[in-house]
Amino acid sequence: MPKAILLDISGVLYEDARPLPGAVEAVRQLRDKGYPLRLVTNTSRLTAAEIHRQLSGMGFGLSPGQIFSAPQAARRYLAAHGLRPYCLIHPNLEEEFADLLDLPQPNAVLVGDAESRFDYAHLERAFHLLIEGAPLIAMGDNRYFHSRGALRLDAGPFVRALEYAADTQALVLGKPSADFFNGALHTLGVAPQDALMIGDDVEGDVLGAQKAGLQACLVRTGKYREGDEARAPGAGLAADLADAVRRYC
Template structure:
C-alpha cells in the first residue's frame, strides 16, 4: 500500500465541468484513511486559486496547498534563477505571473497552453529570443488534452516546433519531469518508492512517474485511449479513480 498519493486532476477528478462519478467519494475515502496526497497538474489555463475554486464547487474538500501545479513549479524556477520571462501563456494564467510579465529585456521563454496565442507573431518573438540564447522553459510537453468531448492540441507540439526551429531543447518544469514529481514528494516528505501516481495520461502521468521512481496507475477515464496500457506494461490499471482507490489504496 502506498504511503502517499499523487493524483492528476483533469481526466481523473473531473472532465470538463463535471466530477467523474465516484471520484469525490474516493478522495474523501483517502482523506478518511489519513493518506497524504497532492493533486498534480500540468494545467496552464487556470491559476491554482481558480483550480481550487473549481474543485470546491464540485464537492472536493481540498486545501489550496495540496495543489501542486506546473505554473507553480515554473514560478519557483524563474525566481530561483533570477530570470525575466517572455511568457507565451493563456490569458487566464496572467494573474499568476503578473509581477513577472512587466520585467524588461526578457532572457527566458516560458511556454504554457497559450491556446489562440500560439500564432505566428507570438511564436516568432519566442523564436528570436531563443536564437539570442534565452532558455526554453515549458510547463509541460503534453501532446493533447480532452475538452468538451474532443481532444485538443496542448503545448507540446508548439514546444517541439520551437525546439526544431531554434535548435534548442526545452527544460520541462511540469510532468513528466522527474524534478516535478520530486517537488511534490518533497512536500509530502516521502520517497518515490513509497508513493503512487494515478493519472489518465500514460506518457506524462504514468511513464513519467515510473521514470521518477514511483509506481504508476493508469485510469481509463479522461484522455485515456484503448491500448494506452500497452505503453506502460508495469503500471497498474483501473477503470477510474474509485476503482484505483478500492484496489490499490
C-alpha cells in the same frame, strides 16, 4: 501499499467542470484512510487558486496547499535563477504572472498552454529570443488534453516546434519531469517508491512517474486511449479513480 497518493486532476477528478462518477467519494475515502495527497497538474490555463475554487464547487474537500501545479513550479524556477521571461501563456494565468509580464530585455522564454496566443507573431517573438540564446522553459509538453468531448492540442506540439526551429531543447518543469514529481513528494516527506501516482495520461502521468521511481496507475478516463496500458508495463490499470482506490489503496 503506498504511503502517499498523487492524483492528476483533469480527466481523473473531473471533465468539463463536472466530477467524474465516484471521484468525490474516492477522494473522501483516501482522506479517511489517512493518505497524504497532492494534486499534480500541468494545467496552465488556470491558476492554482482557480483550480481549488472549481474543485471546491464540485464537492472535493481539498485545501489549496494540496495542489502542486506546473505554473507554480515555473514561478519558483524563474525566481531561483533570476530569469526575466517572455511569457507565452494563457490569458487566465496573467494574474498569477502579473509581475513577470512585459519585462524589458527578457532572457528566457516561458511556454504554457497559450491556446489562441500560439499564433505567428507570438511564436516568432519567442523564436528570436531563443536563437539569441535565451533558454526555453516549458510548463509541460503534453500533446493533448480532453475537453468538451474531444481531444484538444496542448502546449507540447508548440514546444516541439520552437525546439526544432531554434535548435534547442526545452527544460520541462511539469510532468513528466522527475524534478516535478520529486518536488511534489518533497512537500509530503515521502520517498518515490512509497508513493502512487494515479493519472489518465500514459506519458506524463504514468511513464513519468515510473521513471521518477513512483508506483503508477493508469485510469481509463480522460485522455486515455485504448491500448495505452501496453506502453507502461508494471503500472496498475483501473476503470476510473474509484476503481483505482479500491484496487491499489
